[in-house]
Amino acid sequence: xxxxxxxxxxxxxxxxxxxxxxxxxxxxxxxxxxxxxxxxxxxxxxxxxxxxxxxxxxxxxxxxxxxxxxxxxxxxxxxxxxxxxxxxxxxxxxxxxxxxxxxxxxxxxxxxxxxxxxxxxxxxxxxxxxxxxxxxxxxxxxxxxxxxxxxxxxxxxxxxxxxxxxxxxxxxxxxxxxxxxxxxxxxxxxxxxxxxxxxxxxxxxxxxxxxxxxxxxxxxxxxxxxxxxxxxxxxxxxxxxxxxxxxxxxxxxxxxxxxxxxxxxxxxxxxxxxxxxxxxxxxxxxxxxxxxxxxxxxxxxxxxxxxxxxxxxxxxxxxxxxxxxxxxxxxxxxxxxxxxxxxxxxxxxxxx
Amino acid sequence: xxxxxxxxxxxxxxxxxxxxxxxxxxxxxxxxxxxxxxxxxxxxxxxxxxxxxxxxxxxxxxxxxxxxxxxxxxxxxxxxxxxxxxxxxxxxxxxxxxxxxxxxxxxxxxxxxxxxxxxxxxxxxxxxxxxxxxxxxxxxxxxxxxxxxxxxxxxxxxxxxxxxxxxxxxxxxxxxxxxxxxxxxxxxxxxxxxxxxxxxxxxxxxxxxxxxxxxxxxxxxxxxxxxxxxxxxxxxxxxxxxxxxxxxxxxxxxxxxxxxxxxxxxxxxxxxxxxxxxxxxxxxxxxxxxxxxxxxxxxxxxxxxxxxxxxxxxxxxxxxxxxxxxxxxxxxxxxxxxxxxxxxxxxxxxxx
Numbered sequence: 001x002x003x004x005x006x007x008x009x010x011x012x013x014x015x016x017x018x019x020x021x022x023x024x025x026x027x028x029x030x031x032x033x034x035x036x037x038x039x040x041x042x043x044x045x046x047x048x049x050x051x052x053x054x055x056x057x058x059x060x061x062x063x064x065x066x067x068x069x070x071x072x073x074x075x076x077x078x079x080x081x082x083x084x085x086x087x088x089x090x091x092x093x094x095x096x097x098x099x100x101x102x103x104x105x106x107x108x109x110x111x112x113x114x115x116x117x118x119x120x121x122x123x124x125x126x127x128x129x130x131x132x133x134x135x136x137x138x139x140x141x142x143x144x145x146x147x148x149x150x151x152x153x154x155x156x157x158x159x160x161x162x163x164x165x166x167x168x169x170x171x172x173x174x175x176x177x178x179x180x181x182x183x184x185x186x187x188x189x190x191x192x193x194x195x196x197x198x199x200x201x202x203x204x205x206x207x208x209x210x211x212x213x214x215x216x217x218x219x220x221x222x223x224x225x226x227x228x229x230x231x232x233x234x235x236x237x238x239x240x241x242x243x244x245x246x247x248x249x250x251x252x253x254x255x256x257x258x259x260x261x262x263x264x265x266x267x268x269x270x271x272x273x274x275x276x277x278x279x280x281x282x283x284x285x286x287x288x289x290x291x292x293x294x295x296x297x298x299x300x301x302x303x304x305x306x307x308x309x310x311x312x313x314x315x316x317x318x319x320x321x322x323x324x325x326x327x328x329x330x331x332x333x334x335x336x337x338x339x340x341x342x343x344x345x346x347x348x349x350x351x352x
Numbered sequence: 353x354x355x356x357x358x359x360x361x362x363x364x365x366x367x368x369x370x371x372x373x374x375x376x377x378x379x380x381x382x383x384x385x386x387x388x389x390x391x392x393x394x395x396x397x398x399x400x401x402x403x404x405x406x407x408x409x410x411x412x413x414x415x416x417x418x419x420x421x422x423x424x425x426x427x428x429x430x431x432x433x434x435x436x437x438x439x440x441x442x443x444x445x446x447x448x449x450x451x452x453x454x455x456x457x458x459x460x461x462x463x464x465x466x467x468x469x470x471x472x473x474x475x476x477x478x479x480x481x482x483x484x485x486x487x488x489x490x491x492x493x494x495x496x497x498x499x500x501x502x503x504x505x506x507x508x509x510x511x512x513x514x515x516x517x518x519x520x521x522x523x524x525x526x527x528x529x530x531x532x533x534x535x536x537x538x539x540x541x542x543x544x545x546x547x548x549x550x551x552x553x554x555x556x557x558x559x560x561x562x563x564x565x566x567x568x569x570x571x572x573x574x575x576x577x578x579x580x581x582x583x584x585x586x587x588x589x590x591x592x593x594x595x596x597x598x599x600x601x602x603x604x605x606x607x608x609x610x611x612x613x614x615x616x617x618x619x620x621x622x623x624x625x626x627x628x629x630x631x632x633x634x635x636x637x638x639x640x641x642x643x644x645x646x647x648x649x650x651x652x653x654x655x656x657x658x659x660x661x662x663x664x665x666x667x668x669x670x671x672x673x674x675x676x677x678x679x680x681x682x683x684x685x686x687x688x689x690x691x692x693x694x695x696x697x698x699x700x701x702x703x704x
Contacts, residue, residue, distance in 0.1 A: 133599075134599070135599055135602055145534055148534070148541070148542050149542075180588060182497055182500070182583070182584055182587040182588065182591075189500070190500050190501075190584055215587075215588075215591050216587065216588040216589070216590065216591025216592035216593075216594070216595060217591040217592065217594050217595030217598065218591075218595070219592060219595055220592070220595035220596050220598065220599040221595060221598075221599070229588075231534070232534055232542055232585060233584060233585050233588050235534040235567075235568065236532060236534065236567075236568040236581075236585045236588065236589050236592075237568070237588050237589060237592040238568065238592075239534075239567050239568025239569040239570075240568035240569065240571060240572070240588075240589040240590075240592045240593045240596075241568075241592045241593065241595070241596040242568070242569050243568060243569030243570070243571055243572035243573060243593070244572050244592075244593040244596040244597055244600075245596055245600060246569065246572065246573075247485075247486070247487055247572040247573070248596075248597060248600050248628065248632065250487055251487075251627075251628040251631050251632070252624075252628055255621075255624035255625070255627045255628050256621060256624050258624060258627075259623065259624065261620045261621065261623070262620065262621040262623065262624035264617075264620050264621075265616075265617040265618065265619070265620030265621025265622070265624065266617065266621055266624075267617070268613045268614065268616050268617030268620065269607075269608060269613065269614040269616075269617025269618055269621065270617070271611065271613070271614065272604075272607035272608050272610060272611065272614035272617065272618075273607070275603075275607045275610075276600065276603045276604055276607050279603050280600065280603070
């Protein structure tokens with residue numbers, strides 16, 4: 001059994017997406033038990049439409065829902081203790097759930113997660129790990145936007161946690177891992193990245209196959225299972241890739257509707273187009289994993305549909321089922337011991 | 353007349369691409385006069401095949417060619433004064449050419465350019481500006497990899513130079529300009545980026561319509577004419593976008609050859625596919641512009657073909673014809689005066 005708490009009110013569509021999404025995930029994983037947090041008046045009619053989900057869930061009414069545009073500090077003030085987001089995370093803190101899932105606003109979710117769950121011992125900063133579709137399958141990229149900048153030790157921690165996540169998600173013993181860098185000759189790379197590469201090499205992980213530096217185009221190529229970078233570059237890489245995918249889809253759509261022949265060709269090749277669309281479907285790789293906290297929190301895209309939300313629940317399920325937290329803790333004990341720990345568990349005061 | 357010096361030996365294919373490329377550009381712009389630098393034995397037979405180009409060129413034999421994998425410091429030692437790359441740049445320094453074009457290695461080209469041409473007064477750091485295809489046409493993105501990191505003043509300079517380049521390239525009086533940032537709530541953006549936004553707003557350019565922050569997916573959307581960022585994030589954004597475009601092309605190729613129907617559909621829609629391919633064709637937007645130097649240098653992709661090389665020459669032609677340097681100097685005088693200049697023209701010693 002995997003216990004998953006859900007902030008049903010999060011996201012652009014709240015219960016309308018979260019409830020059918022959870023129901024879909026339950027069909028795939030009948031051993032999930034849900035702990036749902038949301039507004040009873042809004043949720044109950046929807047839950048009534050999904051009797052299997054209802055039977056597998058406990059529901060808790062919450063008066064407050066964090067808004068999508070609320071600032072983290074404001075969300076904390078208004079939603080602390082009371083909001084569906086807070087309570088979903090708190091269920092993990094109280095060991096009433098193994099993982100929390102929310103489509104709510106990222107800033108508030110991260111702030112509350114840090115507050116409720118606290119940083120893992122010896123980890124200074126959280127990271128958000130995303131799953132990126134590649135030519136070889138999928139890769140993990142972190143940090144895609146938890147914090148800006150990272151020193152060598154923090155990048156080392158990201159590598160350790162990203163490696164553990166790859167083992168939990170892909171079921172491989174020794175995932176390959178690369179540090180994102182620029183390959184242009186005259187700039188021999190960021191100092192922090194070079195130093196992090198040194199630390200990772202010296203640690204000689206039995207759980208990570210360190211590849212070295214990778215460049216932006218190596219991500220989509222699937223050169224490594226895990227790509228490590230700091231949050232500014234990671235977020236920009238992700239958004240640039242998403243923007244390019246949308247751009248090409250738009251070009252294709254326009255081109256295919258221009259002539260009679262192209263339209264006919266499109267109809268004949270529709271299954272092929274669908275195949276490509278499915279490969280690039282952002283819903284299929286939905287679910288950013290918050291790493292570095294004493295508990296697993298999954299962030300779903302705010303604007304996704306039930307299919308996408310179900311994918312985020314799936315990620316949470318895999319992370320809990322395959323012991324992500326234990327894997328990180330094992331590596332932390334084994335590989336972190338040797339290196340001096342500065343400012344660990346400094347909490348969130350300087351971040352929000 | 354526009355005088356263009358060419359490092360004929362640069363790039364993966366040297367004269368085999370540069371000479372037919374220059375010939376193509378000459379067809380489009382008969383007022384170009386070329387100054388060609390290369391190995392006579394290799395170049396002369398090729399030049400003989402392009403009599404029009406030969407008639408419009410002066411050719412200078414050079415013993416040394418900078419290798420594609422040479423380190424900048426090594427290239428400087430070996431190629432200073434003698435190499436085709438050095439001489440092509442030096443022709444601009446001596447006012448024997450208006451712009452230099454090379455497909456040689458970026459690091460060496462930047463190092464030699466800084467050495468030969470020196471930084472413009474009041475500009476601390478060079479930038480490489482790339483042309484990015486967007487849903488609305490084209491945008492300029494800088495820096496895509498000249499240097500790592502940039503403080504607020506340097507980002508301000510990039511904005512000033514990028515704005516001038518947009519006026520020269522797109523022929524618009526007041527291009528829109530955005531600073532690349534991350535929009536995730538909990539991280540309110542990089543400090544340097546915020547400070548640069550403040551500086552740009554306060555300068556109140558009559559030549560730039562400052563939009564504010566943009567995110568990675570705004571680049572392909574064409575939200576602004578000019579996107580300003582530091583070289584690490586810029587390079588990673590560029591490579592991530594290129595990787596995604598290649599990835600989708602690969603998916604499409606595989607999907608379209610899977611079934612009989614898809615193959616037929618592909619044939620019928622071929623003109624539409626060609627249209628999309630052309631829109632995303634990296635050869636069409638070839639030509640990174642080195643900004644911040646006392647002279648214009650254009651970097652062509654090393655692996656491009658004659659069409660791509662001709663596009664790089666076209667960019668150089670536009671930059672010279674439309675007075676890029678004058679435009680930058682005008683804005684520097686008008687908008688830079690008010691702000692204290694630190695470490696200006698510090699040269700290259702700390703970079704190479």
